[in-house]
Each structure stands twice: as C-alpha cells, then as structure tokens.
Amino acid sequence: MDIKGKGAVVTGGGSGLGAATARALAAQGALVTVLDRNVDAGAVVAAEIGGTFAACDIADEASAKAALALSAERYGAPAILVNCAGIGGASRIVGREGPMALADFERIIRVNLIGTFNMLRLAAASISVAPPDADGNRGVIISTASVAAFDGQIGQAAYAASKGGITAMTLPAARELARFGIRVVTLAPGLFATPLLLELPEEAQAGLAASIPYPARLGLPADFAKLVLSVIDNDYVNGEVIRIDGALRLPPK
Template identity: 65%
Template sequence: MNIEGRTIYITGGASGLGAGVARHLAALGAKVGILDLNQDAGEALASALGGAFARCDVASEESAIAALDQLAATIGGPNALINCAGIGTAARIVGKDGPMPLSAFDKVIRVNLIGTFNMMRLAAARMQANEPNSDGERGVIISTASVAAYEGQIGQAAYAASKGGIVALTLPAAREFARIGIRVLTIAPGLFKTPLMDELPEEIQESLGRSIPFPSRLGLPEDFARLVQSMIENPYLNGETVRLDGALRMQPK
C-alpha cells in the first residue's frame, strides 16, 4: 500500500512509539489520526502534523466507536491502523506481600490485549468498505507486542501474557481478514527509548543500551516507525510478528 494520501489511525499516538510513527508517516504524506487518552499532547501533535485527534480508551467499546466516528468525520475512514497503546507493570505473581492483585493483571490484559483486539475488530469492519487496490488490498493493521512475549522476565507475567496474546492473535486474524483484503502484522520491539524509559537515570539507560548486541543502543521511535513504513508498503508481508531488538535476548531478570 502506498502511504502518500492514505488515512492512518495510530493508537497511543500522543507519545513514545506512537508519536514517532505519526510524525514519520505524516512526513511521507499520510493523513494521521491520533487516538490517545492524553488530550493535550494528542491535540498538539495532530495540529502540528495537519492530522486529527480523538480521545480514546482502547479497552472501551463505546469510547473506541466514538473516537473512530470522530476521526472518520474529520479525515476519513482508515486505510491502516497502528496499535501502539499499551501499559506495563512490574509485579511478581507471588511477592513478599502475597499474590499479585488480580485487578493489576486484569488491567494490563484489558489495555494491551483486549484493547488491541477491540481496535482491530472495529477498524477492520470499516476497512472492508474501502476500494481495493490492484492487489485487492483494502487495509493494513499493525499491532505492538514485545520481546517479553518470548522472554518474559521475572515480574513481567502480566505484561508478557498480554503481549504473547497479541502475537498469538496475529496469524488467525490475518487468515480471517484475507478474504476482505486486510493484512495483519505485529512488531515485537526490544528496549526502546520511550517516556517510560526516560524515567530511569541516564547511566541505567546507557547500561541497558550496551547490553544490546548490535547496534549497542536503545531503539528509537524512528527505528520502529521505519519498520511500520516497510510493513505498510510491502504487500506480501502478512500474518507475521517481526522482532525489532538488535539481537537482544532477555535474561530471567
């Protein structure tokens, strides 16, 4: 799919990886729709990029439908959806204070996995009405997992489970949506420089960067955005999860 002139929705698009994707795709001529809970940051970025913003809780059916309706009325229906919204948590299944609160596990699963599925199903329902291109393609959906889906560390049970679910969702969704011309892909990033990472001291960030085989640095939103671009543009890439991690393999802790 050519990016120029296409309408692309990005969840979690107000900051971090999502904002990097929004900037990169807008520079390539896409009309970007930013969905996020952070209204101030989302509106500011959308305005700077000539796009549109809609406040959205990805795990809520009502909020997601309203946000998609708002973007469609402003910049048109989606040709692609990039799922970047997500949260993390650090807690042992059984810690010093007893078992992990079930509510904490539930929240991570709801936002990361159910939120991804919610936006996927609602966007795909709209994409199927798009005019197909010469390959019969009507849309592209790209979600964000994590290397934790494969090498979840101690304390990452909820996060790893949510991201593993996204990986497992990718192929059956791609197989189902093949009949309507929608490709489904996932990126599993490693250690990236995001607002969450920026909360750590600089020396810890540098140490984490040195732990990556090559290049020995933290990933940048631009690295993630370039892979998103390649996935959108390559019509034969479908049903796959691609690691983006500099050959990193996470240790138990």
C-alpha cells in the same frame, strides 16, 4: 500499499512509538488521526502533523467507536491502523505481600490485549467495506507486542501474557481478514527510548544499552516508525510477528 492520501489511525500517538509513527505516516502523505488518553499530548502531535486528534480509551467500546467515527468523518474509512497504545507494570506472582493482585493482572490484559483487539476488530470492520486498490488491497493493521512476549522476565507475567496474546492472534486475524484484502502484522520491540524508560537514571539506561548486541544502543522511536512504513509498503508481509531489538534476548531478570 501507497499511503499518500490514505486515512491512518495511530493509537498511543501522543508520545513515544506512537508519536514517531504518526509523524512518519504524515510525512509520507497519510491523513493521520492521533488517538490517546492524554489529551494535551495527543492534541500537540496532531496539530504538529496537520492531523486530527481524538481522545480514546482503546479498551472501551464506546470510546473507540467514537474515535474511529471522527476519523472516518474527516478522512473516510482508514486504510491503516497502528496500535501503539499500551501500559507496563511489574509485579511478582508471589511477592512479599502475598499473591499478585488479580486486579493488576486484569488491568494490563484489558488495556494491552483487549484494547488492541477492540481497535483491530472495529477498524477491520470499517476497512472491509472500503473500495480496494488496483491490487485488491484495502488496508493493513499493525499492532505492537514486545520481546517480553517471548523472553518475559521475572515480574512480567501479566505484561508478557498481554503481549503474548497479541502475537498469538496475529496469524488467525491475518487469515480471517485476508478475504477483505486486509493484512495483519505485529511488531515486537526490545528496549526503546520511550518516556517510561527515559525516566531511569542515565547510568541505568547505559547499562541496558550495553546489553544489546548490535547496535549497542536503545532503540529509537524513529527506528520503529521506519519498520512500520516498510511493512505498509511491502504487500507480501502478512501474518507475521517481527522483532525489532538489535538481537537482544532478555535475561530472567
């Protein structure tokens, strides 16, 4: 799908994978709306790429609808949604303080899984009524899972469950939305140099990088963005979960 002049929405676009994706899409001529809860960071990226910023809590229906409405007002119905917004968090199921707080589990599921689905369903409804291109394509929705969906470590039960849910709904969503000419794909990144990971000491970062078979480095947000562009460009990629991890397989801890 040619993205030049097409509307694109990127959640979590104020930093990390989302910011790199927003920049890459804009560089290819897409009309990008950056969504983020961090108003300052999101507005900076949007201004940098000549796009639009909308403050958004992806797990809140009203907030998501308002953000998508602003994007549609500026650029028409989107042809691209890239879900990058999400949160981390580590907690053992049974720790020194007793069982994991249910509220902690619910919070991660709500943001990562319910938030991703919320954006997917609302964007799909908008894309489904837009005119198709000459090949019948209306759009593509790309979500972000994690290798933790497959190799979840000790303390990652909630995070792995949230990302596993995203991977599990990829194929049924692709099958359901096929009649509208909408593709659904999920990317599962490994260890990436995102703001959260870069807060670790350099020695810890080096240790993590050394665990990656090849290339033995942390993934760069630009690596992720390149894969996003490839998926958008190749109309035959659909209903798939693609790992981008340098052949990494996470150990138990």
